[in-house]
Amino acid sequence: MSKCSNRAKKAIELGAIGYQMLPHFNKKLSISILKKPKLQCPVFRHMTTTTKHPRIPIVDLSKPMSEISALVHEALSDTGFMYVRNAAISKQHIESVLSMSRKFFTECDSSVKRTVEDPISAFRGYYVYKGTQSNVLHSNDNIECFSIGKECANPYSLRSEYFKRNGLPESIWKAGISKPNQWPKLPSQQFTKEFRETMQSYYNACVDTSTQILRLIAYSLGMTGEDVDYFLQFHNKWDCNLEPKFYPKFSVQKTEEKIRLSEHRDLTSITLLVQDQLSGLQVWDDHSHEWIDAPLSLSSGEGIILCNTGDFMAMWTGGLYKSTLHRVKASPFHSHHGPIEALDRISVVFFAWPNHEAVIQPLQRFTSTSHPPITCGDLMPFCYNNYNVSSVFVFALLNYLHFWRKKKQVMMLSFLFKVIILLRRETNIAISGKANSLNYFVRKIQFGYSVHQSCLSQFIKY
Ligand SMILES: O=C(O)CCC(=O)C(=O)O
Numbered sequence: 001m002s003k004c005s006n007r008a009k010k011a012i013e014l015g016a017i018g019y020q021m022l023p024h025f026n027k028k029l030s031i032s033i034l035k036k037p038k039l040q041c042p043v044f045r046h047m048t049t050t051t052k053h054p055r056i057p058i059v060d061l062s063k064p065m066s067e068i069s070a071l072v073h074e075a076l077s078d079t080g081f082m083y084v085r086n087a088a089i090s091k092q093h094i095e096s097v098l099s100m101s102r103k104f105f106t107e108c109d110s111s112v113k114r115t116v117e118d119p120i121s122a123f124r125g126y127y128v129y130k131g132t133q134s135n136v137l138h139s140n141d142n143i144e145c146f147s148i149g150k151e152c153a154n155p156y157s158l159r160s161e162y163f164k165r166n167g168l169p170e171s172i173w174k175a176g177i178s179k180p181n182q183w184p185k186l187p188s189q190q191f192t193k194e195f196r197e198t199m200q201s202y203y204n205a206c207v208d209t210s211t212q213i214l215r216l217i218a219y220s221l222g223m224t225g226e227d228v229d230y231f232l233q234f235h236n237k238w239d240c241n242l243e244p245k246f247y248p249k250f251s252v253q254k255t256e257e258k259i260r261l262s263e264h265r266d267l268t269s270i271t272l273l274v275q276d277q278l279s280g281l282q283v284w285d286d287h288s289h290e291w292i293d294a295p296l297s298l299s300s301g302e303g304i305i306l307c308n309t310g311d312f313m314a315m316w317t318g319g320l321y322k323s324t325l326h327r328v329k330a331s332p333f334h335s336h337h338g339p340i341e342a343l344d345r346i347s348v349v350f351f352a353w354p355n356h357e358a359v360i361q362p363l364q365r366f367t368s369t370s371h372p373p374i375t376c377g378d379l380m381p382f383c384y385n386n387y388n389v390s391s392v393f394v395f396a397l398l399n400y401l402h403f404w405r406k407k408k409q410v411m412m413l414s415f416l417f418k419v420i421i422l423l424r425r426e427t428n429i430a431i432s433g434k435a436n437s438l439n440y441f442v443r444k445i446q447f448g449y450s451v452h453q454s455c456l457s458q459f460i461k462y
């Protein structure tokens, strides 16, 4: 595995830039399209064996920070992943959020889910996406999601500062991007109430846990006293996202490994994850060039959760704390007769983001990396499905020109193809009654362009 021919490397390099270009297929992958992954060989990654690895340590949050910070530093600068125990999320929290999510996904029929459908994927409501972006119709990689944001009387206030500062009229962002949580009316009143209470209380427990971890991260970077709250100032609105996911079960014909969610990095400060099956999540290990299983079992008797640092933490720390590729693999079991079954799976993911208007700059000791400051909200549009089309369109176009100059023919064609798809989509949106004003259209293009400019200069070297 360590050997990667130059030809393969080159091919990967070409492929890597355009990788996961369409954010509406997988919305958390945005930054991955902006930087060349440091990874050597995605093709070979698929060929490697998978091993369980002791390199993801368990950090006990009940211990003093001085005792655990070295372990945190080691884990986050190594794989960017660690398990935490004794967090503000209890075992009961985990059990109830997993069982409520399972109940919602498996017992509610599509008519109930449709009432909370989130067609523009603004991260509040129910939606389905393809985890591997496969174009094969029968590919079983649909992932059902139910997403909630911070529950508050006026969710628009969470992002208004950012959007006003950027001169975007409320009509563009208010109804779509900053909409309230969409709570489903479930088959019984009891279920409806419990579902909502469980989700909200789990969200709050995630906020408390993220607070603990962000302080611990600051400490592990050498900050003491009041400075351990350094990262909290950027998160004080807790405008984050909680997302239970359902990976349906399916039959596979061959014994080949089946990926259910493609490799990606998270556009977060930190991500917190629980899953209801022992296995599924895998983490790419840059040292051994292998996928590491990150098993996570409830049966361990403690409320252990998996935490990883995302792109924002990597920016703050000049890449010292990693934003590492990870993916979800199916857990197949062999029935004595008939085909192989891949088990269904529930995971609940909490994406902790900074406030939209928060300016992200490397910490002083990492300023040699000299990224220009960028706000969190500048990057988030890559996550918004509908809203974001122009940003992606402009991005694709500029990348296309960039490659054209470098005479990278293969990618040119691929980008051209993507540009055509996006153009078609954009035109449809502009023509449909939803966005019939030229002003809206032009604004989106301008916004997309400015996002592209800042992102490109920010991440191309990263
Ligand atoms: O479902 C999982 O275990 C992982 C999900 C994930 O990585 C993501 O949504 O970013």
Ligand SMILES: [Fe+2]
Binding pocket: 028, 264, 265, 266, 271, 326
């Ligand atoms: Fe992820």
